[in-house]
Amino acid sequence: MADATLVEAINLALARAMQDDPRVLILGADVGKDGGVFRATDGLLARFGPERVLDTPLAEVAIAGVSIGLAAQGFRPVAEIQFMGFAYATIDQLLNHAARLRTRTRGRLTCPMVLRTPCGAGIRAPEHHSESGEACFTNIPGLRIVIPSSPQRAYGLLLAAIRDPDPVVFLEPTRLYRAFREPLADDGKALPLDRCFTLREGGDVTLVGWSAVMREMLAAAERLAAEGIEAEVIDVATLVPLDAETILASVAKTGRCVICHEAPLTGGFGAEIAAQLAGPGLLSLLAPVERVTGYDTIVPLARLEQHYLPSVDRILAAVRRTLRHG
Amino acid sequence: MADATLVEAINLALARAMQDDPRVLILGADVGKDGGVFRATDGLLARFGPERVLDTPLAEVAIAGVSIGLAAQGFRPVAEIQFMGFAYATIDQLLNHAARLRTRTRGRLTCPMVLRTPCGAGIRAPEHHSESGEACFTNIPGLRIVIPSSPQRAYGLLLAAIRDPDPVVFLEPTRLYRAFREPLADDGKALPLDRCFTLREGGDVTLVGWSAVMREMLAAAERLAAEGIEAEVIDVATLVPLDAETILASVAKTGRCVICHEAPLTGGFGAEIAAQLAGPGLLSLLAPVERVTGYDTIVPLARLEQHYLPSVDRILAAVRRTLRHG
Amino acid sequence: MPTDRVAQFSIEFTRYLDPDGNPLGPLPAFAANPADLVPLYRAMVLTRTFDAKAVAFQRTGRLGTFASSLGQEAVGVGAASAMATNDVLIPSFRDQAAQLWRGVTPVELFLYWGGDERGSDFAGPRDDFPISVPVASHVPHAAGVALALKLRQQSRAVLCIIGDGATSKGDFYEALNFAGVWRLPLVVLISNNQWAISAPRAAQSAAETLAQKAVAVGIPGEQVDGNDVIAVRERVARALERARAGNGASLIEALTYRLSDHTTADDARRYRDDAEVSLHWHSEPVARLRQYLVSQGAWSRDAEEHALASATTEIDRAAEAYLATPPQPISAMFDHLFAELPASLTSQRAQAIGSEAGDG
Amino acid sequence: MPTDRVAQFSIEFTRYLDPDGNPLGPLPAFAANPADLVPLYRAMVLTRTFDAKAVAFQRTGRLGTFASSLGQEAVGVGAASAMATNDVLIPSFRDQAAQLWRGVTPVELFLYWGGDERGSDFAGPRDDFPISVPVASHVPHAAGVALALKLRQQSRAVLCIIGDGATSKGDFYEALNFAGVWRLPLVVLISNNQWAISAPRAAQSAAETLAQKAVAVGIPGEQVDGNDVIAVRERVARALERARAGNGASLIEALTYRLSDHTTADDARRYRDDAEVSLHWHSEPVARLRQYLVSQGAWSRDAEEHALASATTEIDRAAEAYLATPPQPISAMFDHLFAELPASLTSQRAQAIGSEAGDG
Ligand SMILES: Cc1ncc(C[n+]2csc(CCOP(=O)(O)OP(=O)(O)O)c2C)c(N)n1
Ligand SMILES: Cc1ncc(C[n+]2csc(CCOP(=O)(O)OP(=O)(O)O)c2C)c(N)n1
Numbered sequence A, B: 001m002a003d004a005t006l007v008e009a010i011n012l013a014l015a016r017a018m019q020d021d022p023r024v025l026i027l028g029a030d031v032g033k034d035g036g037v038f039r040a041t042d043g044l045l046a047r048f049g050p051e052r053v054l055d056t057p058l059a060e061v062a063i064a065g066v067s068i069g070l071a072a073q074g075f076r077p078v079a080e081i082q083f084m085g086f087a088y089a090t091i092d093q094l095l096n097h098a099a100r101l102r103t104r105t106r107g108r109l110t111c112p113m114v115l116r117t118p119c120g121a122g123i124r125a126p127e128h129h130s131e132s133g134e135a136c137f138t139n140i141p142g143l144r145i146v147i148p149s150s151p152q153r154a155y156g157l158l159l160a161a162i163r164d165p166d167p168v169v170f171l172e173p174t175r176l177y178r179a180f181r182e183p184l185a186d187d188g189k190a191l192p193l194d195r196c197f198t199l200r201e202g203g204d205v206t207l208v209g210w211s212a213v214m215r216e217m218l219a220a221a222e223r224l225a226a227e228g229i230e231a232e233v234i235d236v237a238t239l240v241p242l243d244a245e246t247i248l249a250s251v252a253k254t255g256r257c258v259i260c261h262e263a264p265l266t267g268g269f270g271a272e273i274a275a276q277l278a279g280p281g282l283l284s285l286l287a288p289v290e291r292v293t294g295y296d297t298i299v300p301l302a303r304l305e306q307h308y309l310p311s312v313d314r315i316l317a318a319v320r321r322t323l324r325h326g
Numbered sequence C, D: 001m002p003t004d005r006v007a008q009f010s011i012e013f014t015r016y017l018d019p020d021g022n023p024l025g026p027l028p029a030f031a032a033n034p035a036d037l038v039p040l041y042r043a044m045v046l047t048r049t050f051d052a053k054a055v056a057f058q059r060t061g062r063l064g065t066f067a068s069s070l071g072q073e074a075v076g077v078g079a080a081s082a083m084a085t086n087d088v089l090i091p092s093f094r095d096q097a098a099q100l101w102r103g104v105t106p107v108e109l110f111l112y113w114g115g116d117e118r119g120s121d122f123a124g125p126r127d128d129f130p131i132s133v134p135v136a137s138h139v140p141h142a143a144g145v146a147l148a149l150k151l152r153q154q155s156r157a158v159l160c161i162i163g164d165g166a167t168s169k170g171d172f173y174e175a176l177n178f179a180g181v182w183r184l185p186l187v188v189l190i191s192n193n194q195w196a197i198s199a200p201r202a203a204q205s206a207a208e209t210l211a212q213k214a215v216a217v218g219i220p221g222e223q224v225d226g227n228d229v230i231a232v233r234e235r236v237a238r239a240l241e242r243a244r245a246g247n248g249a250s251l252i253e254a255l256t257y258r259l260s261d262h263t264t265a266d267d268a269r270r271y272r273d274d275a276e277v278s279l280h281w282h283s284e285p286v287a288r289l290r291q292y293l294v295s296q297g298a299w300s301r302d303a304e305e306h307a308l309a310s311a312t313t314e315i316d317r318a319a320e321a322y323l324a325t326p327p328q329p330i331s332a333m334f335d336h337l338f339a340e341l342p343a344s345l346t347s348q349r350a351q352a353i354g355s356e357a358g359d360g
């Protein structure tokens, strides 16, 4: 069982899915010889050939739309969009077609496709390469939205997304692509797409979030543990459909919750989790729900980027605020 | 002071803005001779000529992108997209360019444009014509998102949007276009873009929402009043930037809040308001925050459409649940 | 100035019958025997009858907004009749002529336009797509389906029908470019009815023809008289054969005219002269083929009366069946969203069903 | 078969200097006196010097990902030198040659690529757009700016530069179609460097030339040797004059070659043969113009040494100035978002500034 980075885990999951199921295809710009701009598809062309790994012209709308046609015909296309900044153009196809082809035809035609795209800041990338735009996709019924935050979850969740009979938007935090390695058994085991992952148990405060910032949340939990404060850390991983139960159960135990994401605050998906707490979860709350997120601004270019990202200190400060209550 | 419908108010505001400011232009498909598919631009071509009312080819991305170029040059384009279902294609241009042209150039180039589009269900329209997709736009820093729910607010808010030096997405509920008339003074007075509107005062429960469903909220408030329950009804109107103060102040008074919108529940903008209550507003809450919204499904075609829309009964049921507490 | 000519292109236009139904030359093989054209004629009549009924139903509140294909029947019938059963149709919202020929039933069409999703669950052509309302957004799907057929090495082709306005959209162009690069078995047929709601053809593009948009993606493009069902069928058949044979995609612009309002929600008098419309009535496709058939002794007043009567009966029966179809249960809203309803939605489903009584 | 030819098109290619710098015929007026070409030569050298420095800076962690224009200098210099000062440039991310000629300073370019938004606040050409990273997304802006100039009846034109890959995108096509319909004062210049990251030109479109994409929107399209700065300048100048004179938009495909990796984040050896690259070094633009100037006695080894030295000095000075520029305050993140910061953001701004110490 070798160690793998997140991007290597993606690559292993893609290879496994293609090996297990001849209907699985990969398409996108530079996914072939080049192996993808982040090398997520490295080696797949050589291994599976040009009929299953298709380099496309440079046109995101068509990449999404062609995937819909392939899926309706029974293939399992996995489309790569090179950066989230270029994935917004596909919302039209995803919302008006992929998400509702099954509904529109009462199940006669379906759309088992996956649209993969890297997201998030922190790698000193050029303009338009650092957004966390998941909230543009989370109010679209018929879509599943998944964001892994470790190699193991990337592997298991991508396999699940590809096997899922309905469309999945799969977001990959660039900051984590090569940030760390994890033992990974390439065993073809998928992880559930409707479940949060509790990364650390604790009874004093619940830290819930997703994507790259899970690392700062875990680091914050370490620091808190050193002070004798036990934080429960939950990786939402699948934003839609949301596993509110796991989060509510945790907060029922801790009474305190800090929600963390890299996307801007206002209208971010963290609001949905806070809304669950303000509703069904209200009676468990001992302190106001805190949100530590990116600011409601454009992600700055490299020189100021790190000041935009939620930091361990900001998370700790929020936790301390919640602890002051009750 | 004549009575006007919401669509007539839009038309009056457009005419007023064009008369007051030669930089204001209108562009979109069928906005000229045809006066727009909903007649929002009726008569403007005849009055202001083809250099200020421009019929475009059928291409939403270009309509948005051309508006950005016009705005950067100092014009005040007001672009019409015929239905929200066709506005998603413009998110790429709005997010990657309109919302950040000022930021990218440190203020050297700016983007004072308005993108108008009808939204919402309830008029037995064809497929793709009934969505409430505002949540796809509310997590995009640099944009203002406005949805009027009465002729007077449509008039004042559209004037404000056109005069605003930054980009505004202006959503118009088709269900209200001709639903009712209101006295309207065509006095060129704009309404604030950073303020909620309290339509009815009350101390027992706060009903907060936007768009067409404000009518069901007001009807529910009437029914409650008959039972001696005083509901405060707030029209958010400008979703971003959000005037949380007004909502928090109301809930501080009532302790109970029912949030209502036509868009699907999960990841809808109602979650942001609930999040404000779970955070800064927590200590005011006497009951769990309720959300009465469209379901997390595709808006059904005409035959089932009315079963998708939030109804007065669903609002009343939610209010009653909140009153059972504390 | 030292310049070389590096590329050259031309666009051709094909027509077999003039507006009065006179042949301009020898007809293609399928039309050698005039009697063989009668099914095409009947199909155009059926479409026209369906359209008239649908418009009447909308006017009387029994149908939603509807887009008539009056005057464009030859495009859909000519193209669909050129397709093999296992080819795939990816239509727009005005393509009932093609859908009916393909085996979509009038009941299904009424249900769809009446606001019932079951109308897109065709019992007939299971691979055909439902109509696309977002203009041109289905051309990428057509490319994707064509890619699927090619990857499976099936000798099948895809026919995608769009309007003149659709040719201004980026998704049309991107998809056509994919089809060129991958030599996909795809035929994109432009039903150029000269109008996109209030936008006349000239306001849509400065291109002299829409067929020449093929030049931008390196595939063949041509024009055909869209009111000459023989020409449409012959040219589309040729393009489909080419596609099935592995020779790639092509673009065909069929010149026709929208004799109706854009939809029942439109009033074309706001932007279009009646004079222009009257003029185009002279070249409409049904009379044209009828005149030819009559001139060949293959059609008669009797036959006409019978054809109209049987079309009317068929459509009226379908209309009855549609009106007699009860709406779906409210739960249908949830039951086709995913293969399996996520746990998080079961409570919403229950609430919706529960609210059935109280609500609406 | 009764068919008529209804439209015809052809694409021409222009070149004045062959790869060895030999004139193929009389040169345009602006090139009559070889000495007048020296500024173009110096500009290409300056660009190449800037690119080399920027790549070196990236390799040593002093700059972010950077896209070199090595081998494409003639496209930017030829085109920009054809522009009037008050024309508007709407560039892509590889157009530093054109930007430098337009008066964007090397310091501003370093700042931008170094991750400082002030690099797009040009002191020079105030109407020019910042570079567009989302491929082709700026072509609609160019059409909008051109529309603005036309509505104001100014005799100014817009030059928009894109790559070969960009021609596959729908926004490029939609915008070009608008420009055709409205006869906008717009010139779209394709810097066809034969590659879009790993996609060779042939994989991008089946069209024989990219210039012929103009046919789809009814505007003139032509090819030019993009490594011949004289040809680029002459053809772009003509197209801009045409635009300013109210005769509408045009599309020019400049044939050049990307001698560098796609960006500093790319390794072209993964997908491209070195042999191909070496081949293209033979037709690169700087040597070509130098050979011509030398053959005309308008350039010498001395002049060359001076030119290189002064370019190096200028770029080194700019590099120093860039490195010496302190980053913006954290508050800058908020202070250019809106004309006026909404009240709801003041607390976020305060928090961000406050966290300055603790964070990062
Ligand atoms: C993307 C998109 N934009 C706008 C509309 C609204 N709309 C419906 S039909 C139509 C005109 C289409 O014209 P054309 O393509 O010529 O088809 P026709 O209606 O003439 O058959 C428009 C603008 C739409 N359905 N989709
Ligand atoms: C819309 C979009 N998709 C993908 C990318 C990632 N990307 C950056 S440059 C590039 C290739 C562009 O090729 P071309 O247009 O030929 O320009 P060149 O890089 O050759 O100058 C790609 C795919 C992008 N920047 N924008």
Ligand SMILES: [Mg+2]
Pocket: C163, C164, C165, C191, C192, C193, C194, C195, C196, C197
């Ligand atoms: Mg049309």
Ligand SMILES: [Mg+2]
Pocket: D163, D164, D165, D191, D192, D193, D194, D195, D196, D197
């Ligand atoms: Mg290129």
